[in-house]
Amino acid sequence: MDLFAFIKPKNELERSDETDVKKPYVPDEMWEKCPECGTLLLTTDVEENCQVCSKCNHHFRINARKRIELTVDRDSFVEMDAELESENIIDFPGYEEKLEKSKKISKEKESVICGTCKIGGAEVVIVSMNSEFMMGSMGSVTGDKITRAFEYATDKKLPIIVFTVSGGARMQEGIISLMQMAKTSGAVKRHSDAGLLYITVLTDPTSGGVTASFAMEGDIILAEPKALIAFAGPRVIEQTIRQKLPRDFQTAEFVQNKGFVDRVVDRRQMRQTLSDLLRIHNYGEAEI
Amino acid sequence: MSAYEKVLAARDTKKLTSADYIHAMFGESFIELHGDRNYADDKAVIGGVGMLNEMPVTVIGLEKGRNTMERMERNFGAAHPEGYRKALRLMKQAEKFHRPVLCFVDTSGAFCGIGAEERGQGHAIATNLMEMMALKTPVLSIFIGEGGSGGAIALAVADEVWMMENAVYSVISPEGCASILWKDSSKAPEAAEALKMTAQDLFKLGVVERILREPVQGDQKMFESLKLLICRTFEKNLAVDGERLAELRYQRFRKIGKVK
Numbered sequence: 001m002d003l004f005a006f007i008k009p010k011n012e013l014e015r016s017d018e019t020d021v022k023k024p025y026v027p028d029e030m031w032e033k034c035p036e037c038g039t040l041l042l043t044t045d046v047e048e049n050c051q052v053c054s055k056c057n058h059h060f061r062i063n064a065r066k067r068i069e070l071t072v073d074r075d076s077f078v079e080m081d082a083e084l085e086s087e088n089i090i091d092f093p094g095y096e097e098k099l100e101k102s103k104k105i106s107k108e109k110e111s112v113i114c115g116t117c118k119i120g121g122a123e124v125v126i127v128s129m130n131s132e133f134m135m136g137s138m139g140s141v142t143g144d145k146i147t148r149a150f151e152y153a154t155d156k157k158l159p160i161i162v163f164t165v166s167g168g169a170r171m172q173e174g175i176i177s178l179m180q181m182a183k184t185s186g187a188v189k190r191h192s193d194a195g196l197l198y199i200t201v202l203t204d205p206t207s208g209g210v211t212a213s214f215a216m217e218g219d220i221i222l223a224e225p226k227a228l229i230a231f232a233g234p235r236v237i238e239q240t241i242r243q244k245l246p247r248d249f250q251t252a253e254f255v256q257n258k259g260f261v262d263r264v265v266d267r268r269q270m271r272q273t274l275s276d277l278l279r280i281h282n283y284g285e286a287e288i
Numbered sequence: 289m290s291a292y293e294k295v296l297a298a299r300d301t302k303k304l305t306s307a308d309y310i311h312a313m314f315g316e317s318f319i320e321l322h323g324d325r326n327y328a329d330d331k332a333v334i335g336g337v338g339m340l341n342e343m344p345v346t347v348i349g350l351e352k353g354r355n356t357m358e359r360m361e362r363n364f365g366a367a368h369p370e371g372y373r374k375a376l377r378l379m380k381q382a383e384k385f386h387r388p389v390l391c392f393v394d395t396s397g398a399f400c401g402i403g404a405e406e407r408g409q410g411h412a413i414a415t416n417l418m419e420m421m422a423l424k425t426p427v428l429s430i431f432i433g434e435g436g437s438g439g440a441i442a443l444a445v446a447d448e449v450w451m452m453e454n455a456v457y458s459v460i461s462p463e464g465c466a467s468i469l470w471k472d473s474s475k476a477p478e479a480a481e482a483l484k485m486t487a488q489d490l491f492k493l494g495v496v497e498r499i500l501r502e503p504v505q506g507d508q509k510m511f512e513s514l515k516l517l518i519c520r521t522f523e524k525n526l527a528v529d530g531e532r533l534a535e536l537r538y539q540r541f542r543k544i545g546k547v548k
Binding site: 084089090091092093094140141143144147169171173174175176177178179180181182183185186188189190192193208209211212213214215216217230231232236237240241245246249250258259260 | 400401405408409414417418438444483484485537
C-alpha cells in the first residue's frame with residue numbers, strides 16, 4: 001500500500017478504486033467531498049467558506065498556517081522561534097524517522113507555530129498547533145515554543161490566543177513530554193497573574209496532556225463546532241469501562257453543556273468573535 | 289532488575305501505599321480532611337494535616353488501597369476530577385497557613401470514565417499544574433509506586449521530586465505505548481526500556497532530585513530517617529520567600545529538556 005495513501009483526500013482514494021469503472025472522472029483539485037454529509041463541494045467554494053461545508057457546516061480540518069491566515073489581519077503575522085527542531089532526547093527507537101516523515105508531510109519543523117500578529121487591529125501573540133505534524137503531539141520543542149510565546153506575551157504585556165489541536169503528550173519523548181504540561185502551565189499562570197488576557201480555541205481533536213494543561217487554562221475557552229475535546233479519548237474510555245458512550249459525548253457542544261467551554265463558535269465567525277473579545281478587554285487601536 | 293520488572297514491582301499490591309507512609313510518619317497526629325467543596329470526596333486521594341516531628345504539614349496521597357475491599361473503594365488509586373480538586377483545596381489551605389505540602393504519588397493514572405470526563409478531568413489536572421506552580425509554600429512530592437502520566441504530575445509540580453528506588457514515572461504505561469506504537473501490548477518490556485521510566489533513568493534526565501531506599505513495613509527507623517530528610521528540606525524551603533520559591537519551582541521545570 002502506498003505509504004501516504006491515508007493522507008490523500010477521500011475523493012482521491014475513491015478514484016483510485018479501479019474496479020469501479022463507471023465513475024465519471026473528476027479532477028480532484030476541483031472538488032472536495034464533505035466527509036460528514038457526502039456532498040460534493042467546489043474546492044473554491046470551500047475555500048471561500050473558511051473550509052466549512054456549505055451544506056452541513058462540517059468544519060474541515062485545516063493546518064496551522066491556514067488557521068493563522070484565516071484569523072489574523074492580512075500580512076500581520078511574524079513568526080517566532082521558527083528554527084527550533086526536536087531531537088531524540090531519550091533515544092527512543094524510530095523517533096528520528098517519525099520526525100523526518102512528519103516534516104515531509106507537514107512541511108513544518110514542529111507541531112506548533114507561534115508568532116505575533118494583529119487581529120482587528122489589536123496586537124496579539126498567536127499560537128497555532130498543527131495536526132499534520134505527529135497529530136499535534138506535544139514534545140519538548142512544542143512545549144518550549146508555547147512557553148516562550150507566553151513569556152514573550154507577558155514581557156510585552158500582550159494578550160495571547162492559542163488554537164489547540166493535539167493527541168496529547170508525545171510518548172517518544174517519554175517523561176520530558178509530560179514535563180511540558182507543567183512548564184506551559186507555569187508560563188500561563190505568570191501571564192495570567194500579570195493581568196493579561198488568554199483565549200484558547202479548541203479545535204478537533206484536543207485531548208490528553210494538552211487538554212490537561214494549557215488548553216483548559218484560558219480566561220475564555222472557545223471551541224469549534226463538533227470538535228472532539230477530551231482528556232481520555234473515547235476508545236480508551238470504552239476499553240476501561242466496557243460500555244458504549246453516549247451520542248455526542250466529548251463534542252464541543254457536550255463539553256459546553258458540562259460547563260468547561262465558554263462558547264462554541266463557527267469558524268466563519270471566529271475572527272470577529274476574537275476581535276470583539278479583544279476590544280472588550282481594551283486591546284486594539286489606542287483610544288483617541 | 290529490568291525496567292519492566294521495576295514496573296511490575298511498582299505495581300505490586302504488597303507494596304506500601306500512601307496510607308502506610310502517612311500512618312508510619314504522622315501517627316496519631318494525622319487528621320484527615322475530606323471533600324473538594326464542590327462535588328464529592330474522592331477516596332482515591334487521602335488528604336489532611338498532621339505533625340511531622342514538630343512541624344505542621346499538609347499531606348496528600350494518591351491511595352490504591354491495601355486489600356481488595358479497600359482497592360475497590362479507592363478506585364485502585366485512579367482519581368476523578370474531585371480528587372485533584374480536593375488536593376488543590378488542601379494545598380491552598382496550606383499556603384494560607386504557611387504549611388509545607390507533602391504529596392505521595394502512587395497511581396496508574398487519572399481515571400478514564402464518563403463521569404471523570406463530564407466533570408472535567410483535563411480541567412482539574414490543568415488547574416492543579418497552574419496553581420501548584422505558583423504556590424507560595426514549600427511542596428515536596430515523593431513517588432512511592434506508580435507515577436502514571438497526567439494523574440501523577442497533577443500532584444508533582446513541586447520544589448523537589450523524590451522517588452523510591454523501585455518507583456516508576458511515565459507519560460504512558462508501557463502496555464499502552466507498545467499497543468499504540470507496535471500494535472502489540474506484549475512488547476511492554478521493550479516499551480518500558482525505551483520510555484526511560486525508572487527512578488534511575490529519571491534521575492539521569494534531571495527530572496527527580498533524589499532516589500530513596502524503600503522503607504519496609506514496621507521498620508520505624510527507616511521512616512524516622514525519611515521524616516528527618518523531609519523536615520530538613522521543608523525547613524530550608526520555609527526560609528525562602530514564597531514568591532522566590534515559586535520562581536525557583538518555575539525555573540526547575542523550565543530547564544528540564546531544555547531546548548537550545
